[in-house]
Amino acid sequence: MFNLEKYKNKTALILEAEKTVSYSALACICKDIYSQIQKRCLVVILCENELGALASYISCIQNRVVPILLDAKIDKSLLDNIIEAYKPDYVICKKGCHDDLGKSIYSFCENIDPYKVVKTQYTNAYKLHDDLALLLSTSGSTGSPKFVRLSYKNLSSNTASIIEYLKITSNDVAITSLPMNYTYGLSVINTHLEAGASLVLTNSSLMQKEFWSLFDSCGVTSFSGIPYTYEMLNRLRFTRKEHPSLRQMTQAGGHLEERLQKLFTEYCNQYSKEFVVMYGQTEATSRMAYLPAEMSLNKIGSIGIAIPNGQFCLQDDNGNAILQTNVEGELCYKGDNVSLGYASSCEDLSLGDENHGFLKTGDLAKFDDDGYFFITGRKKRFVKIFGNRVNLDECENLLKDKFNLTDLACTGNDSKICIYLKDDSLKDQVISFLANLTHLHPSAFTVKIVEDIPKNSSGKVLYYSLL
Numbered sequence: 001m002f003n004l005e006k007y008k009n010k011t012a013l014i015l016e017a018e019k020t021v022s023y024s025a026l027a028c029i030c031k032d033i034y035s036q037i038q039k040r041c042l043v044v045i046l047c048e049n050e051l052g053a054l055a056s057y058i059s060c061i062q063n064r065v066v067p068i069l070l071d072a073k074i075d076k077s078l079l080d081n082i083i084e085a086y087k088p089d090y091v092i093c094k095k096g097c098h099d100d101l102g103k104s105i106y107s108f109c110e111n112i113d114p115y116k117v118v119k120t121q122y123t124n125a126y127k128l129h130d131d132l133a134l135l136l137s138t139s140g141s142t143g144s145p146k147f148v149r150l151s152y153k154n155l156s157s158n159t160a161s162i163i164e165y166l167k168i169t170s171n172d173v174a175i176t177s178l179p180m181n182y183t184y185g186l187s188v189i190n191t192h193l194e195a196g197a198s199l200v201l202t203n204s205s206l207m208q209k210e211f212w213s214l215f216d217s218c219g220v221t222s223f224s225g226i227p228y229t230y231e232m233l234n235r236l237r238f239t240r241k242e243h244p245s246l247r248q249m250t251q252a253g254g255h256l257e258e259r260l261q262k263l264f265t266e267y268c269n270q271y272s273k274e275f276v277v278m279y280g281q282t283e284a285t286s287r288m289a290y291l292p293a294e295m296s297l298n299k300i301g302s303i304g305i306a307i308p309n310g311q312f313c314l315q316d317d318n319g320n321a322i323l324q325t326n327v328e329g330e331l332c333y334k335g336d337n338v339s340l341g342y343a344s345s346c347e348d349l350s351l352g353d354e355n356h357g358f359l360k361t362g363d364l365a366k367f368d369d370d371g372y373f374f375i376t377g378r379k380k381r382f383v384k385i386f387g388n389r390v391n392l393d394e395c396e397n398l399l400k401d402k403f404n405l406t407d408l409a410c411t412g413n414d415s416k417i418c419i420y421l422k423d424d425s426l427k428d429q430v431i432s433f434l435a436n437l438t439h440l441h442p443s444a445f446t447v448k449i450v451e452d453i454p455k456n457s458s459g460k461v462l463y464y465s466l467l
Contacts, residue, residue, distance in 0.1 A: 001061055001062075001152075001155060001156055001159065001190070001194055002058050002061060002062050002193060002194065004023045004024070004026055004027035004030070004058075004193075005023070005024065005027055006023070006196065007023035007170065007196040008022070008023055008024050009022045009023070009024060010022060010023050010170065010196060010198075011023075011198045012025075012026045012193065012198060012199065013026065013051060013054070013198070013199050013200075013201055014173075014198060014199070014200045014201065014214070014218050015051060015112060015201055016201070016202050016203070016204070016210070016214065017112075018214070018217065018218070019112065021051065023196070026055060026058070029051070029055045029059075029108065029109065030055050030058050030059035030062060031059070032108060033055060033056055033059040033092075033106075033108060033117065034059045034060075034062070034063045034065070036105055036106040036117050037063075037065055037089075037090060037117070039065075039089075040063075040064045040065060040066070040128060041065060041066070041088075041089040041090070041124075041128070042065075042066050042067075042068065042086060042087070042088040042089060042090075042126065042128065042346070042349070043056075043060055043065055043066070043067050043068070043088055043089065043090045043091070043092060044067070044068045044070060044082070044083065044086075044088045044090070044091045044092070045057055045060070045067045045068065045069055045070070045091075045092045045093075046070055046071070046072040046074070046079075046091070046092070046093035046094070046097070046098070047069050047070060047071060047072055047179065047180045047181040048072045048094070048113075048180075048203055049176040049179070049180055049185075049201050049202055049203050050094075050109075050112075050113040050115075050201060050203065051109050051112050051113050051201060052092070052094065052108065052109045052112075052113045052114070052115030053072070053092070053113075053115070053180060054180065054189065054199075054201065055108075055109070056092045056115065057069065057180070057186075057189075058193070060134075061133060061134070061152075061155070064133075066128055066132055066133065066134065066135065066349075067134055067135070068082070068086065068088065068135040068147065069134070069135070069136060069137075069180065069181040069186070070082070070137070070181055071179060071181050071457060072093065072094065072097075079098075081145055082145045083101065083120065085145040085344070085345040085346065086126070086135075086145065086343075086345065086346045086349075087120075087122040087125035087126060087346050088120060088122065089119070089120060089122055089123060089124075090117055090118060090119060090120060091117075091118040091120060092115060092116070092117050092118070093115065093116065093118065094113070094114065094115055094116075095107055095114035095115060095116045096114070098118065101118050101120060102118045102119050102120040102121060103118065103119050104116045104117070104118050105117055105118070105119050125346060126346035126347070126349050126350070127349065127350040128349050128350065129149075129340070129349065129350050129351060129352055131151040131152060131153070131340065131352065131353070132149055132150075132151065132340065132349060133150055133151050133152045133154070133155055134150040134155065135147040135148070135149060135150070135343060136148050136150060136181070136183055136186070136282050137181070137282070138281075138282045138283070145344060145345065146342055146343070146344050147342065147343050147344075148282045148283055148339045148341075148342060148343075149339055149340040149341050149342065149343050149348070149349075149351070150285055150339050150340065151339070151340050151353070153336050154285040154336065154337050154338070154339055154340075155190065155285060157285075157309065157335070157336035157337050158187070158190075158284070158285035158286050158287060158307075158336075158337035159187070159190045159191050159194050160194075160308075161287065161307040161308045161309055161310065161337070162187060162190075162191045162286070162287055162307070163191050163194065163195050164308050165290050165292075165307055165308055166191070166222075166248065166250065166276065166290075168191050168192060168195045168197060168222070169195060169196075169197065170195060170196035170197055171197070171221070172192060172195065172197040172198070172221045172222050172247075173197065173198045173199075173200065173218055173219055173220050173221045173222065173245070174188050174192045174197060174198075174199055174200070174220065174221070174222040174223075174224070175199075175200040175202065175211075175214065175215055175218070175220045175222075175223065176188070176189070176199065176200065176201050176202055177206060177211075177223060177224055177225055177229065178224060178225070178226070178229075179457050181457075182457060183280070183281075183282040183285070183286045184224065184226070184252050184253055184280070184286060185224075186286070187280075187285075187286035187287065188222075188224050190286075192222070198218075200214050200215070200218045200220060202214055206229065206232060206233065206236070207232065207236075215243070216243070216245070219245040220243075220245055220246060221245055221246060221247045221248065222246075222247070222248050222249075222250070223246060223248070223249045223250070224249075224250045224251075224252075225249070225250075225251055225253075226251070226252065226253030226254060226459040226460075227251070227253065227254045227255065227256045227257070227260070227459060228406075228455070228459035229251075229459070230251060230256060230260050230264060231260065231406050233264075234260060234263065238267075239263060239264070239267040242271050243271075244271075246273055247273055247274065248273060248274045248275075248276065248293075249264060249268060249273065249274070249275050249276070250275075250276045250277075250278055251264075251275070251276070251277050251278065252277075252278040252279060252280055252287070253459060253460065254459065254460055255375065255393075255397065256277060257397075257400060257401065258300050258301050258401070259401075261275075261277060261296065261300055261301070262297065262300060265293075265296040265297050265300075266297075268293070269297075274293035275293055275296050276290055276291065276292070276293050276296070277290070277291040277296060277302075277303065277304065278290045278291070278303070278304075279303035279304070279373075279375070281359070281361060282339070283338070283339045283355075283359055283361075284333060284335065284337050284338055284339065284359055284361075285337040285338075285339065286337070287307050287337075288306065288307060288310055288312075288333045288335070288337075288361075289303045289304045289305060289306055289307060289310075289312070289373060290303075290304045290305070290307060291303060291304030291305075291372075292304065292305075295372070299368075299370075299372045301374060302368075302372045302373060302374050303365075303373050303374065303375055304372060304373065305371060305372060305373070306333070306335075307335070307337075309335060309336065310333060310334065310335035310337070311333070311334045311335065312331060312332065312333055312334075312367075312373060313332050313334070314327070314328075314329035314330065314331060314332065314365060314366070314367065315329050315330050315332055315360075316329050316330075325366070325367060325368055325369050326366050326367075326368060327366060328364050328365070328366050328376050329364065329365070329366070330360055330361070330362070330363070330364060330365075330379055331361045331363045331364065331365040331373065331375070332358065332359065332360050332361065333358070333359045333361060334357055334358050334359075335357060336357060338355050338356075338357045338358060338359045339355060339359075340352065340353045340354060340355065341353070341354035341355055362378060362379045362380060363375050363377070363378055363379065364376045364377045364378065364379055364391075376391070376394070377391040377392075377393040377394055378392075378393050381393050383412040383413055383414055383417060385412075385414060385415065385416070385417065385440060385444050390412070390417060390438055390440075392410040392411065392412060392417070393410075395410045395417070395419075395434060395438075396408060396409065396410045398433075398437065399419070399430060399433070399434070402433055403426055403429070403430070403433075405421075405423075405426075407422055407452070407453045408420060408421050408422075408453065409453050409461045409463065409466055411463055411466050411467060416444065416445070416446055417434070417444060417445050417446070418445075418446050418447075418448060418466075419431075419434070419445065419446070419447045419448070420447075420448050420449075420450050420453060420466055421447055421448070421449055421450070422449065422450060422451065422452070422453070423449075424449045427447045427449070430445075430447055431445045431447060450466075453466075454466065
């Protein structure tokens with residue numbers, strides 16, 4: 001991956017000040033970073049959507065250095081715990097930050113985004129498996145030092161598949177609307193740089209004028225977002241403007257409400273653009289399924305079909321294959337992008353492939369007569385009350401549709417279901433609705449009013465924070 005010299009003087013990156021970095025210039029920065037490391041080892045990169053962090057990641061992948069990608073805003077105590085657990089040789093971060101982690105041995109990108117390479121107290125404190133390429137946190141991380149172990153084959157195969165079904169070319173321009181340490185955000189970087197396209201690097205959020213100024217002036221052709229992103233775009237009345245350079249919008253990172261899928265599909269159809277719903281997990285590098293743009297209205301609510309070179313199947317509780325249509329089972333996936341497994345400390349970095357290309361996603365799904373898959377819930381997001389099995393994800397989705405809500409959460413155990421709301425006036429209506437729907441006594445439900453529903457950087461609800 002990342003044969004940057006192949007594209008030479010073509011623009012690789014467009015920065016916030018609208019400075020550009022060619023593929024050749026990016027290759028030189030990557031080479032200089034590796035000159036300070038010069039061996040296969042473990043490196044923590046504290047990420048923002050900036051040149052220093054992106055070049056560090058690419059340099060690592062090119063030179064078989066294994067990066068751990070973390071949010072630059074990570075809690076200091078959590079960062080310290082991860083460093084203690086994994087004992088990386090180096091930390092790469094913004095200059096002026098984390099001076100306590102070791103000795104700064106090199107500074108780079110001084111005139112743009114000053115970054116530094118820090119040598120820690122650790123040297124060769126672990127053994128790396130030959131196939132190990134990258135460590136990424138799962139989007140639902142509770143703050144533990146648990147990471148997904150990804151291989152070079154995982155990265156290259158998933159990148160190639162995504163480029164194929166999204167038809168990404170060197171003429172495309174993407175913008176970093178997601179964090180690069182998040183698997184979806186990283187896949188946007190991987191695919192566009194591998195295809196010789198251009199990336200607009202920005203830390204601005206889509207709620208800021210600076211983001212849209214860059215979007216329009218740089219001629220962005222590809223936009224990616226999670227469900228929360230599209231909720232915000234709707235509030236910003238995005239669909240009232242054509243955005244002529246834009247050719248494709250993609251969505252992943254969780255279930256998108258059907259009303260929003262319909263809204264943005266119709267917008268894209270009106271202006272000859274594509275709206276592509278996708279499905280994936282960090283454990284499968286990034287993507288496992290996509291809904292072809294032309295099917296977005298016909299198969300609304302579906303995650304679509306398996307990506308090129310991938311395959312889905314359903315299993316019942318006994319591990320038997322489900323061959324009938326519209327029968328719920330656990331969604332399983334087979335492909336070269338299935339991760340090696342997990343790591344919880346540096347002792348796990350020598351482990352090989354524990355998944356062998358097969359992943360039980362933990363999601364419940366069914367498929368229709370045309371072979372399109374629909375997620376019906378999360379295997380572990382069930383409670384059994386008064387002998388009745390209740391899907392908490394389904395409760396959330398039904399409440400959102402019924403009351404036109406965007407922020408709510410359902411948790412529970414086998415004695416009570418708790419609904420977290422921000423609007424106290426809906427309390428009685430919500431309980432009545434769910435009681436009628438599930439045929440359970442209203443005493444099975446309780447409502448708690450909160451100021452905010454806690455979410456991680458990828459917009460997924462942090463259920464553990466509500467317990």
